[in-house]
Amino acid sequence: MADKNMRFLVVDDFSTMRRIVRNLLKELGFTNVDEAEDGQVALHKLKTQHFDFIVSDWNMPNMTGIELLRAVRADQQIKHLPFMMITAEAKRENIIEAAMAGASGYIVKPFTAATLEEKLNKIFQTLNK
């Protein structure tokens, strides 16, 4: 079972979406959640604070989710962090691109609470192996 105190970073340029993801995480027992409105802000937070899990949108200004993912995977300090993509981008190329760049999970919007829970659990299982 995953540690309920683990710290999440939710990255999305829409505050509504950040709030929804935050609420869903809270429902699942994860209350330790911080937010960032784009990849740039997120990367700064990731480098200066401790996080255990990243949930990110793809299409954002300044720095997109895929750029953030690549930056995270290229950084020795944070490259191990699980990275879940939650996005409206539904082209096969997108999914393949994200997987190749090292995404831990890929959820297409609109999504349900059950999907989020299932994908999180799958990632936790992989982590515990």
Place this chain on the structure above:
Amino acid sequence: MPDHILESGDSPELEALFDSIATQQAVEPEAAQPADSNSAAPSLPEDVSPAVMYEQIGQLTRRLHDMLRDMGYDKSLEKVAEAIPDAKDRLGYIATLTENAAERVLNATDLAKPLQDAMEASAKGLGDRWNQLYANQLSVEEFKKLADDTRQYLANVPQQTQATNTQLLEIVMAQDFQDLTGQVIKKMMGMVKLLETELVTFLIEFSPGTKKAEIDPLLNGPVVNPEGRGDVVTSQQQVDDLLESLGF
């Protein structure tokens, strides 16, 4: 539609929107006239430098304009030209309204959730104690206290359900944007359709037939119409299947 909303008098944003539309419409008729006036019949471009291309476009526009006027289309195009600045404001208006609605709903659930949680916890607690009573595990004193607590709980429930109902109503009321955005979107669909028809005519007549490459193939946003497209997924299951087939 703006009049109808102004009557309710609750939105300064809306008044500002109305004013900006009114100003733009006053300016618009001049902008609808293309600048280029001499109209020698243009030949189609072969080897095009940007300057030549722009001039060609100017001439084509003029010719198109004349042609459309001959066919009686100029009035409809004028309508489109007038509608564009209006439409931009209206799209911004939709973005604001939908965002506000989402905020209202999330606020309401934030308020209602603790009430529900508290009622659930109390009911569970009382239920457990009643079970103890039926298992003969309570003293007379404890039973009296349980009866008292239960009575008080029952007295409190309507107050809490009313508070929750208030938030449910708030959620319902937050959907009032649908009516407004629906009207605006319908109006814009009409405009876009008109614009599309005119542009297609233009392209069929003057396009050299080369297709432009997509700018960023990975930033497309939501798939609005997946029908007949093999390059997009339409469900989470398909995402999972694809990832699995790749060994992830």
